[in-house]
Amino acid sequence: MIEMSEVYKTYPNGVLAINGINIKINQGEFTYVVGPSGAGKSTFIKMMYREEKPTSGEIVINGVDLSKLKESKVPFLRRSIGVVFQDFKLLPKLTVFENVAFALEVIGENPRSIKKRVLDVLDLVQLKHKARAFPNELSGGEQQRVSLARSIVNNPGVMIADEPTGNLDPDTSWEIMHLFEEINNRGTTIVMATHNKEIVNTLKKRVIAIEDGKIVRDEPRGEYGIYV
Ligand code: ADP
Ligand code: ADP
Secondary structure, eight states, X not given: OEEEEEEEEEOTTSOEXXXXXXXXXXXXXXXXXXXXXXXXXHHHHHHHTTSSOOSEEEEEETTEEGGGOOXXXXXXXXXXEEEEETTOOOOTTSOHHHHHHHHHHTTTOOHHHHXXXXXXXXXXXXXXXXXXXXXXXXXXXXXXXXXXXXXXXXXXXXXXXXSTTTTSOHHHHHHHHHHHHHHHHTTOEEEEEOOOHHHHHHSOOEEEEEETTEEEEEETTOOOOSOO
8 A cells, every 4th residue: 555644845956846745545556647747746656666755744655654764675665666667777788588587686586486487477578588688679668568577576566657658659558558457457556657648548547636746636537637
C-alpha cells in the first residue's frame, strides 16, 4: 500500500511542485496519474521511490515510513519498487540478459537462480531470444520490454512508471500496456504517469489528476480529461 498524508514539496529554487497531497493506493491497484505538463506528476511519483524527498508530510510505502528511512536503507526500498521510464535507461554496454540480471547480482543471488529468474522474466516479455543482444540492437518497444523485465525481476510489490509509452508508436504502446496489465493481474500495484489519452480512456483504471501540485480528481475507472 502507498499512503501520502499532507505532502508538500518545494524544490531548492523555490518552486512549489506538490501542494498538500493526501492519497491512499491499495495493494494490487492500477492507477494512472494525469495532468498538464508541470503539474507535479513526476515529482509525485519520484517521492514514492525516494528519488525526491517531500519538504513536509508523510509517505508510507508497504509499511515503511520514508521520512524515517535511513539513507543506507534506500537500496532495500528500491528493490521492493520496480521503476520504468520513458527513455528506458538500459545500460548500453550490457546485454539484455545482463541488464536484467544486474539487480539480482548486486544482492548476491546465486548464478543458477539468477539465470532461471532472468530467463523467466525475459520469457514473460517475449524476449528470451534476444538475451545476447545489446540495447542498441533492439527497437524502442523491445527496449521498453527489457526495462519492464528488469523492473519486475526482484518481484516488487509496486511498479512505478513515468510515461512508459511516451517514446513508442501506438501499436507498441498497446503491447507494453498489455504487459503492465499482466503484471498487475499477478498482484503488483501499478502507478503510471501518462499523457496517453487513448490508453487511459480505453483501458479503464483509477485516474488521479494533478494540477498545480494538487489532486483535483480521483476516480475509479476515470477519464483522461482535457489537457494539452
Ligand atoms: P510533471 O511531471 O507533471 O510535468 P514535474 O513534477 O516534473 O511535473 O514538475 C512540477 C514543477 O516542479 C514544475 O514547475 C517543474 O518545473 C518543477 N520542477 C521539477 N523538477 C524540478 C527540479 N529538480 N528543480 C526545480 N524545479 C523542478
Ligand atoms: P533455454 O534453456 O531456454 O534454451 P538458454 O539457457 O539457452 O535457455 O538461454 C537463453 C538465452 O539466455 C541464450 O541466448 C543465452 O545466451 C542467454 N543466457 C543464458 N545464461 C546467460 C548468462 N549467464 N549470461 C548471459 N546470457 C545468458
